[in-house]
Amino acid sequence: MSEPSSNPEAVPTARARVAELVAATETLAALAAALADRAGPTELPDDLKGAVTSVAATVADLDGLGPEDSAQIAAVARAILTQAAAFAADPAGVPPTWSVTDPALLTSLGEASAAFAPLIRDQIAPQLEGLADALAGDATILDVGMGVGALAIAFTRAFPTASVVGIDIWEPSLALSRANVTEAGLTGRVEVREQDVTTLPDTDRYDMIWFSGPFIPKAVLGAALERCRHALKEGGWLIFGSYGGADQKQRALSDLRTVRSGGAPLGDEQTLALLEDAGLRDSRVLQVSIGMPTRLIASRP
Numbered sequence: 499m500s501e502p503s504s505n506p507e508a509v510p511t512a513r514a515r516v517a518e519l520v521a522a523t524e525t526l527a528a529l530a531a532a533l534a535d536r537a538g539p540t541e542l543p544d545d546l547k548g549a550v551t552s553v554a555a556t557v558a559d560l561d562g563l564g565p566e567d568s569a570q571i572a573a574v575a576r577a578i579l580t581q582a583a584a585f586a587a588d589p590a591g592v593p594p595t596w597s598v599t600d601p602a603l604l605t606s607l608g609e610a611s612a613a614f615a616p617l618i619r620d621q622i623a624p625q626l627e628g629l630a631d632a633l634a635g636d637a638t639i640l641d642v643g644m645g646v647g648a649l650a651i652a653f654t655r656a657f658p659t660a661s662v663v664g665i666d667i668w669e670p671s672l673a674l675s676r677a678n679v680t681e682a683g684l685t686g687r688v689e690v691r692e693q694d695v696t697t698l699p700d701t702d703r704y705d706m707i708w709f710s711g712p713f714i715p716k717a718v719l720g721a722a723l724e725r726c727r728h729a730l731k732e733g734g735w736l737i738f739g740s741y742g743g744a745d746q747k748q749r750a751l752s753d754l755r756t757v758r759s760g761g762a763p764l765g766d767e768q769t770l771a772l773l774e775d776a777g778l779r780d781s782r783v784l785q786v787s788i789g790m791p792t793r794l795i796a797s798r799p
Contacts (some may be wrong), residue, residue, distance in 0.1 A: 643710030742793030
């Protein structure tokens with residue numbers, strides 16, 4: 499079968515659009531570099547620093563950002579760029595389940611997730627009855643799909659008296675997680691456990707559960723959420739994290755990210771129905787952004 503011929507009128511438009519997207523991609527990379535320079539300990543040479551700062555200034559005013567915010571936003575930018583590059587290099591290699599082994603990609607995604615800890619402390623927990631007080635005390639947090647442990651470590655910093663149990667089934671991530679927790683000196687506060695959430699044995703243990711929705715296959719979501727309900731203390735909260743979007747383009751991108759992560763794209767109604775079927779109630783949808791559109795749904799037994 500012969501290949502379809504190009505529409506001559508479409509070629510210039512497509513090339514011009516690609517050129518715009520190339521510029522946007524390089525701008526994001528420059529922004530990430532400028533933010534990393536602000537966050538430290540990376541320090542760019544003066545000529546490179548001036549160049550990336552000039553590019554970054556065309557899209558954002560960085561003067562009001564401190565080191566912590568700069569590091570978190572830079573981590574999100576690096577994660578998106580790293581994951582997109584891997585996808586572009588091998589789009590047919592997207593598996594039906596999470597199977598990333600590249601330490602750099604796993605680490606970049608984990609670093610991006612760490613931004614949720616201060617977000618929960620400062621914006622989310624005060625909206626959820628009893629959660630802020632619990633997390634300010636001797637709380638226990640479950641991190642479902644802990645990856646490389648970056649979010650679990652961030653939880654210990656956001657909530658200095660809390661302890662964290664992190665579970666995952668992907669050994670390449672768990673190996674990095676164990677090393678990261680040890681390097682951070684947190685082995686006494688962060689338990690790294692190879693554990694399938696559908697067989698989670700804990701009951702009435704956790705004040706908060708972070709549930710990484712995009713990495714959980716749809717076939718086991720119901721069973722996973724039911725086990726989490728049993729694992730929550732009375733009055734505890736589950737926070738279901740997923741990608742989101744305010745418009746059609748963002749929603750299409752969030753669906754693509756979810757499929758690439760091994761999960762199933764779900765709308766609010768589908769997610770709320772799964773939570774209700776698992777015995778979780780009082781659900782509310784929280785639209786937030788950590789540098790990419792994100793949707794959190796909080797629910798409790």
